Amino acid sequence: MEFRLHPEVIHTAEAAGARLEVTEYDPRPTERPLEGFHQPLVRPARWRQLAVQLGGGLAVLEPGALQYLRGEIEMQATASGGAAGGGLGGLLRGAVTAAATGEGLFKTAYRGTGVIYTEPTRLHLLLGELRGEDLIVDDGAFVACVGQVTVGRHVNRGLAAALGSGEGRVQPKLSGEGVFALQSPVPPEEFQVLDLQGETLKVDGNLVLAYTGGLAFSVEKSTRSLLGSGRTGEGYVQVYRGTGRVWLAPTLPLHVQSSLTAP
Structure with missing residues (x-):
């Protein structure tokens, strides 16, 4: 079609x-779908x-x-x-x-x-x-x-x-x-714009698209093994401290996974 x-x-x-x-x-x-027939419709992106x-x-x-x-x-x-x-x-x-x-x-x-x-x-x-x-x-x-x-x-x-x-x-x-x-790859409505007021945000994974420069950024060890973290990045969390805004995409792994499995 x-x-x-x-x-x-x-x-x-x-x-x-x-x-x-x-x-x-x-x-x-x-074209209009044919009446009386089941016609699967696969829309392009x-x-x-x-x-x-x-x-x-x-x-x-x-x-x-x-x-x-x-x-x-x-x-x-x-x-x-x-x-x-x-x-x-x-x-x-x-x-x-x-x-x-x-x-x-x-x-x-x-x-x-x-x-x-x-x-x-x-x-x-x-x-x-x-x-x-x-x-x-x-x-x-x-x-x-x-x-x-x-x-x-x-x-x-x-x-x-x-x-x-x-x-x-x-x-x-x-x-x-x-x-x-x-x-x-994440739609705008799925983003969370977090307004931090002297707070601490810790994120496991590369889920942050942007953040304001007033926040102090660091990477800290989590409870995962140091050996695994040294090779793959696992075992560390991204930490944002202070006052500012963070654009966070919690559903990013779902979109990345769907793009990898798409035909």
Whole structure:
């Protein structure tokens, strides 16, 4: 049976001079089912696409995220951790840091009036707001941000410190005020945004998509064996202490398992 993709805007978020829209493409059969017959229907997966509406504002996208744009919009490569057009000195400093950490140097900045469309994805797109703070994002989750937001890097040394290693894990860091889009196999409605007030959160597994920079992060041993933890990561828990927000996906293992068993 043939299907057609029907678009529908399912989520929106706004910042000064910009707007994010998530469009979901729902596959629907082109023919009516035959009456009097049992006809099993296997629908293709839904696709999602992000539209960035710019009204003179600024947007930053992950490299490779752009599919097309229309309007009077200028594109510029920007060194990670600095503003667009930061100068040769900023680019050289960024290049040295990127070489040391292994992180890619450039993001892509867009400024002007028009609309930007990202590549369609089967992952879910989660929209959130940044309130004059830092947001540490999981690897590969960042898609785009708009408003007064700087995209930089954060070196997470939690597990490295626990294992006695000097190297840390490099993650995107968003700073400022605006709205952002992250991607995940987990639908937005299944996330728990936990507002910690001087509390401690311990998580067994990589279930956190993002957390605000005011939280102190560490990795601590759990009751599991140290031998197993040294090889697989088991035996440690991720610990978040202080005041801030955490985007937690309790159902992530279910989605990962279903994707592995899908035909």
